[in-house]
Amino acid sequence: MSGIISGGDELGSIVYPIPIVVFDSVAATATILLALTLAPPVLSSKVHRSKLWLSMIATMMIFPLFYLLNVGSQFHNEDAPPIGLCILQAGFIYAGPPAATTAVLCFITDMTLGLRSMLFNTKRSSFFISFLIVLPSIIFACVFFEAIALVNRDRGVHFDATHMFCESDNTGPQVKISALLTVISLALTLCMEVWTVVTLYRNWSAVRTFRRTKTDVQLGVMIRLGIFTVIAGFAAVLGAVALPNNLHGQSSWNIFLVTVPLLAALVFGTRRDIMSTYACRRSRKSEFETTQSDIKVVEIYVQHGAV
Template sequence: MKEFSHKGRHRSHMSLRFLSTAPLAAFFHPDSLLMSVIWSRGVERPLVSQNIIAFDVLASLGIVSVTAVFVPAVFSPRIRRSATWFGMLTSWLVYSLSYVLLFGRQFSMKFPPHGLCMLQAILVYVMPPLCSVATTCFTIDFFLKISKVKIQGKKIGYKTGKFIIALPWASGLVIAIEAILVINDDTAVTLDPNHFYCHITNSIPTMVNIGILCLCSLIVIPLEIYTGILLYRNWAVIKNSNGKNAHVALSTLVRLILFSFIVSLAIALTLFTATHLGKFVAAWGIVLVTLPIFSAICFGTQQDLLNVWLFWRRPSSSKGSDIDGQRPKDVEG
C-alpha cells in the first residue's frame, strides 16, 4: 500500500511538473499552504486542473496588460487618444474582470454562490459582443477621421461622435436585459465542465452573440479595406498636412487589421463551439481570456505609450497625433 501511495503521489507531481516554474501553480498545488487552509475550513477537496491555473493566469494577465495601457493614456499629458479608443480599452478591461469573479472558487466541487454565478454568467455573455461593437465603433471613428478630418478638412459631427461613443454600452445593456430574461430558473445558470466560469445553459444568448460578432466583422473588414484605399489615394495630402499623422494613421490601420484577424479567429472558434453545444472545449475558454492581451499588444505598443514606461530613456518631443486619437473635448460640432 505504501508503494502504491508513493507511485500515485509521484504521478501527481509529474502531472504538474511543467508548471513548476510558475509562481501561481505553487499556490494552487494540492499540498500547498493555501489549499490546506481552504480544506481546513470545510471546503471539499478540489478538482485540481492545470487548465484552471492557465485560465486564471491569462485572465489576470489580461487585466494587468490592459490596465498598463489604459492608465498612462488617462494621466499622461503627452498621450492623446479618442473617446472611442478609451471606450474600447474600457470594454476589454471589464471583459477581463468578468472572468476572474470566481477566482479561488473554481477548485472546489461545491457550486459557487448563485448570485455571483448569475452575475458572471450575464457578464460573459454581454462583454464579447460589447467589445466587438466597441472595436467596430473605434474603426468607424478612425475611418471618419481619415475621410473627413484629414482629407476634406471637416470635423466629426457632435451627435455622430456621441453616438459611436454610447453605442457599445447601449448594445451591452440590451444584451444584458435579453440574458436576464432568458434566465428563468436556477438551472439556467451553471458552472462549465472545466470550472472556468459560470454560463447560461440556454443557447439563445450564444446564437445572438454569434450574430452580433459576425455583423461587426462584416462592417469592420470592408471598412478597413476602404480606409486603406483612402490612405493610399490621399497619402500625399495627409503627409503634407502633418508627416507624423500619415505614419501614425498607417500604424493604427495595421494594428486594427491585425487585431481584426485575431478576433476573426476567435469568431471561427465560437462557431466551432456552437456546433458542439453539448461539449465544452477547454481551448475555447483559454482563447477567450487571451483576447484582451492581444488588444493591449496591438493598441498599447505605440511609441508615446512605450515612452511612459521606458521613462529612463529620452522621450520623444511629440505629443501624439490627431489621427490615432483626440481627447473627447476635441470632438466638435
C-alpha cells in the same frame, strides 16, 4: 430560477486545477496589461488618445475581468457556485464580446470619418461621435439584461464543464444573440478597414501633403487595428465552429478565449509613447534613489568628520 448545477451537466464532475489556474492567470494578466495600456493616456498629459480609443481599451479590459469573479470557488467539484456572482458572470460573459467588437467598430468608424474630414474638408458631427462613444455601453447593457432575463428559463446558470466560469445552456438564444452581434460588428469593422485602406491608396498623394494633426489617420494605428481585427475574427470563426460541435466546454478553447484580450493588450499597449511612459518613470525612480543614496553617504562622512 429552476436551480444551479455544479460542474456542468453532471453534479460532482471531475475538476482539473491546472487548466483553471492557467485560465485565471491569463485572464488576470490580460486585465493588468490592458489597465497598464489605459493608464498613460488617462493619467499623463504627454500621451494623447481619442475618447473612442479609451472606450475600446476599457471595454476590452472589462471582458477578461469578468472571468475572475468566481476565483476561489472554481475548485469545488460538489458545491454549487455562489448564485449572485454566477448570474452576474454569465450575463457579463455574454455581453462582453459584442460590446468589445462594437467598441472596435466605433473606433475604426471614427478614424474613417477623420480621414474623410481630412481629405474632403468636411466637419464631423459631434452628436454622432458622442453616439459612437456610448454605443458599446448600450450594446453591453442590452445583451446583459437580455441574458439575465433568459437565465430564468431551463436550468438557470451553472459552472461550465471545466469549472472555469458560469454559463447558461450554450444552445440558448442568449448565446446566439451574443454571437450574432459579435460577428456583425467584426464584419462591419473589416469593411470599414478595407474602405479606409482603399481611400488612402487612392488619395495617397493628398494624404502625404497633410501635416500631422489630431484628425490625421496614423498608419501605425490602422495596422495594429487590422491585426487585432484578424485575431478577433479568427476567434469568432472558431467560436462559430466550437458551439455546434460541443467544444465550448473544453479547457483549451476557454484559455484561447481569454488570450484574445491579452493579444489586444500586446497590440495596442506596445506603442512607443506608452512604453516610454513607464521607462521614464523607472528612470526617474532610479535617479531619485541614487540621489538619496548620495545624500546618505554625505551624511555619514559628515558624522565621522571626513568632510
